[in-house]
Amino acid sequence: MAIASSFYFNFLILAFVMAFSSLRASEPPLTLEYYKSTCPTVLEIVRKEMECAILSDPRNAALILRLHFHDCFVQGCDGSVLLDDTVTLQGEKKASNNVNALKGFRIIDRIKNRLESECPGTVSCADILTIAARDAVLLVGGPYWDVPLGRKDSKTAGYALSDTNLPTADEGLLSIISKFIYQGLSVTDMVALSGAHTIGMARCVNFRNRIYGDFVATSGINSLTKQYLSKLKSVCPPLKGSENNESAMDYVSPNLFDNSYYQILLRGEGLINSDQELYSSIMAVQTKKLVAEYAENAIAFFEQFSESMVKLGNITNEDTYVNGEVRKNCRFVNT
Secondary structure: OHHHHHHHHHHHHHHHHHHHHHHHOOOOOOEOOOOOOOOOOHHHHHHHHHHHHHHHOOOHHHHHHHHHHHHHOOOOOOOHHHOOOOOOOOOOOOOOOOOOOOOOHHHHHHHHHHHHHHOOOOOOHHHHHHHHHHHHHHHOOOOOOOOOEOOOEOOOOOHHHHHHHOOOOOOOHHHHHHHHHHOOOOHHHHHHHHHHHHOOEEEHHHHHHHHOOOHHHHHOOOHHHHHHHHHHHHHOOOOOOOOOOEEEOOOOOOOOOOOHHHHHHHOOOOOOHHHHHHHHOOOOHHHHHHHHHHHHOHHHHHHHHHHHHHHHHOOOOOOHHHHOEOOOEOOEOOO
């Protein structure tokens, strides 16, 4: 039975790869030295602003990391998620997968304002968000990685794509895998990038089905788990009206970027369905092994997360290299 499940799983993954691998085949024209002569202080400026943001509230790290992910999965890493609605443009902020879920825009605004004073019209909002996401992780204990730069900002947004491209809290494992493969990211990338949930919060609307569903089945009924589940239910009662109440996705160390997220999955206590699916789904052949590896070996997790974040940041919107721009204000296209 296990062999058959493994074969079926690998067959489906291969099918997804064959269907979607050509969509992200081209390498982006990004380099580590892109702003060396035009804005040599860009990394220093972003780092200082992120230090201030995280000192004021460590949760800001997760907000920026989530913004970056939601940006890159819709049209590529082009800053489209930062655009406000206008008379002529429908942004992504009010799409169902983004509304009430995305914050941190003012942090990017502050960084942009500093860079416009230092290097006007030079550093794209897409690059700012990518650098800020790296610094967000580093400043709460996570790994460092070099960030290739040179993205342009999109003049368009992908409201409809926000609802089709982004994984959701109650989505099945194979569907989530297909969305990552569509972006040119592997199953290994998916499991590593899911580790970003070691920081940040989830809203009740995204974990209600989990705690009133199969939470007990995956976690067992020991006393500590009972206490945790009882606490979650007090935050998120079964009746509607508490949708925006929040709980940490990693209750062990919610403000520290570490591998405890995977250890929680091993105990069957993942907060949202899509996280626990990585370990408990009947289709979790490859992903279960990776969860166990990262739960045991934080260095392996950090190394893979860094590599996968570079791949995520290299998802490009090829149109921006012809029709893109460097926005003066990240919320609006240039006039």
